[in-house]
Amino acid sequence: MSTRERILKASLDLFNEKGERNVTTNHIAAHLGISPGNLYYHFRNKADIVYEIFLRYRAMVEDYLKVPEGKPVSLENQFTYLELVFDGLWAYRFFHRDLEHFLEADPRLRNEYRDFTAHCLNVIERIIEGIALADVIRPLDDAQRATFALNTWLVVTNWMSFLKTARGDSDTAIDREALQQGIYQVVSLQIPFVNPPFLEETIRRQQAYQPQVSFPPVMQARG
């Protein structure tokens, strides 16, 4: 692996583990046993590393979500897309956490992230259209589809943060399984639109991701 690749890999690992805010370029260099000067030869600053990692995240998501337009999407394929997306969120989990800060610090990233969101919303709409073409759900009008896609995006991109803040899980307590429980939550958005012949299969597939723990965790609510 080239030094550049090793820097990116170590940065991603450290950012995911400790949070980008708690990791300096000096930490990254020390972790790799290289000099800060060597690191700066490859990346001017931490924002450059974050940007390069974003490009890889984006390439992966775009590769995962090659959804043809105007073609039916089976339930099986829809769940495959969901699993891939949640795997991607896990692999780059530091990114959505400090997103606002990254975008403020780097106008280039701000613009590209905005386009990336639009692209993802577009693909989600295609999937919704596809499962309607496969008769899984009833057809939706443009406004319904856009709203549904946006709700999906909000649930998907914020699921990790919910696990860490609202459930109080530490990072080590969040595994791939906990993360994929987000799929249960996402699928709940489409249940009301599912056509009767597909309801049983949709619910059966959804249940496979049902939270194993009480959810929210057992506690006394005030008031």
Added chain:
Amino acid sequence: MSTRERILKASLDLFNEKGERNVTTNHIAAHLGISPGNLYYHFRNKADIVYEIFLRYRAMVEDYLKVPEGKPVSLENQFTYLELVFDGLWAYRFFHRDLEHFLEADPRLRNEYRDFTAHCLNVIERIIEGIALADVIRPLDDAQRATFALNTWLVVTNWMSFLKTARGDSDTAIDREALQQGIYQVVSLQIPFVNPPFLEETIRRQQAYQPQVSFPPVMQARG
């Protein structure tokens, strides 16, 4: 206003405006024209200020959301709750942005925020039960209600971040109106469950929050 109150007010303003990450206790003291020593007399560190602001945020939300259990909730009251909640999000908008960092830095806050989330989810469930008792929506079973409440929470708490990241709005471009467009999105979650006699009124009320701008912003999607 006491010095303590002035510190809290200035901190909230600066955190909202610049992001907590970009504001030090020295900035806060300088902004108020007091010495850092005077500030430290009232608060040991920035985390203590964040904690005190959280207590006020929580008190406000709990005050806004006094929802009696097992009583019908009218559509009008539901929309009032939504407006109040989005006003609260706006007033304390720095909080959800760096939430993960705050909770990591302060175990006391982590536990209280977890309880606060559970309380809020509980209240959202009560509202859902209330609009079912008022025949606005069809009755939901426990699992459906919990899932619906959680989707509501995810959309509400992440709407601000969506405006700032996915639309690329700068903080100054986000006004109360843009924020309240989140209400449009939240209400879309309940539309599939609305009973026919209430559908027209629900949609009419929802449309009042419809985004005025194209949404997501007009752009070319790749791929």
